[in-house]
Structure formats: C-alpha cells, structure tokens
Amino acid sequence: MSNKTSRRSFLKGAFDRAAAMRPVGALPAMEFEDVCTGCGDCARACPEGIIFRDSEGFPVVKLRRGECTFCNACTDACDTGALVAGNAWPWRARAKASCLSRNGVQCRACQDHCESQAIRFRLQPGGSSQPLFDADLCTGCGACAAPCPVNAIEFTEISQQLETSKC
Template identity: 55%
Template sequence: MNKLASRRAFLKGKVLRNDQNSIRPPGADAAEFLELCTQCDECREACPEDIIKFDTQGFPVVQLDAGPCTFCGDCANACPTGALNPEHIAYWPWRARVAATCLSMNGISCRVCQDICDHRAIRFQLQTGGRAEPVLDTDTCTGCGACASACPAGSVSFERHTPPTQEVAL
C-alpha cells in the first residue's frame, strides 16, 4: 500500500493528495513523487541555495521567494529513492506570474524583477497614468525564482506551464 492510501496515514490524519500546485525540487515526477519520497531530508541538505523546505505533510518543496534555483542538480543527485531524477531536471514546468499587487502596476516605479532576470524574460510596457505593466515571456522564463526573491511587494508567484504542442504539417 502506498503513502497516498495507507490506512495508518489516514488514521493519523495524514491524508495525502497529489498537489499539483506544490513546487517540488527539480527532477520530481509529479505522478510518482509522493509515492517514492521517504522524506529523508537528503535533498534539503544538498541544496546549496537553501531553498528546499518542507510542506505541512513533511514533503520537500522549493520556496522560490527565498532565493533562486540554479538547477545544479545537487538535490536530485542526493536523492536515494529516485523521487528526484537527475535526468528530469531539464524539464522544469514552473513559470513566473506577476500579480496585480505589483508596485509598477500601481504607479510606483519599480523594475527589480526585470533587472534581476538574467534571461531577460520580464519586460515592462508603459501604460497611461505613469504605470508600467510587466510582460512575461514564458518561453524565455526558466522559473528560477530570481524575480520572486527580489520582488519587494511579493507579487511574483509561479504556475505550472505546459508548452503548446506543435502540429507537424505533412
């Protein structure tokens, strides 16, 4: 019986759901992560950026507002169970999203997220009334979190991004 459906976990009040909104460490397979992870703490200890924390159920999550991820792979390489696979690090499904609480969107001059983004994925488009709205290029964004950790208003969050499928013309 797996962790998601164990009777013991249920009786302890630990009913687990496969939470698609939790940002798991790089290399995590969303379908198998909760089943394979033993909560051993090896990934957190291996993270040189110290951005891996634990959710309320004891599973590792990446807190990108605490600092950026360099995608070094140390967490996946330290994982003894295969819950984090080093071969899956290249696919990181998370992309930044800027909320309406953004200072610039509210007339306060701020471009911190644009300045910190090494990939130049965030630009600002001038609007009337002295405002500027952030424009995010999801194809360029790596989801590293540098913008989130630098944002003074905490307006950057992350959402799962699914790249559009390309049809092949015959």
C-alpha cells in the same frame, strides 16, 4: 502556484490546495508522493538553501528565499528516484495584481534580477508600466521573487504539450 490537486490532497478533502513546487527533477505529483520518503537529503544537498519540508514532510522549493541555479545537487542526492535528472522544471513566473508597477509605483526589481531577460515592462497610457513575462525565456529560477518588495511574483505550472501521432 497551480491549482491541480494531488491524490493525497484529494483523499484528505483538500480539493483546492495548490500544487506544491517540488525540487528540480520531481516526478509527477502522484508518483512523487508514492516514491519520496521525506528523508530530506535533497534539502541538505541544496547549496542555495531553498528546499524545505511541507506539512506532510515532502520537499518543497521556496523561491522567496533565493533562486534555483539548477545545479542538480538535489537530484544527485535523491536515492529514492523521486527526483530524476533531466525532468523539465514546469514552473514559470508572473506578476500578481499587487505588483507595484501595476499600481502606478515605479519598480523594476524583478526585471533587474532576471538574467534570462524574460521580464519586460510596457509603458501604458498615463505613465504606468505593466510587467510582461515571456514564458519561453523564463526558466522559473526565482531570481525575480526574492527582491520583489511586495511579494508580487507567483509561479504557475506550465502544462507539457503532448505530441500526438496517428496510429
């Protein structure tokens, strides 16, 4: 997860709290926490059952429980406007140092479950393979996370590149 601190976390003194993975279509962190009522409609609407409440009652996505199919049931169920259809999903997968393949053990569970083929393995000298995640192909769906036997898949928030134009 990203290390951006939300305003709520900052005011509570939790400066190093990782950014929460909010449901698809979530507004930016500060706006989301101002608009979301914590009603739980998005969690009840999720057919995959991957939306839960965090310690403050806001919805978070837990991709270790299953993958997101981007069906937008959560955004359709949100009446407050905290989840908006069409907002980009900013999360992408990557392997942590605890990845079995990075430690010389043959495993390709993440690659086998990645429908977008965003995960490849590069053979290294000595016979081990290193996982390579293509951020352009990765949808951040989480299909690779649940089957990982050592919980070595993490998700990072990609920054949206802003267009700049001359005035």
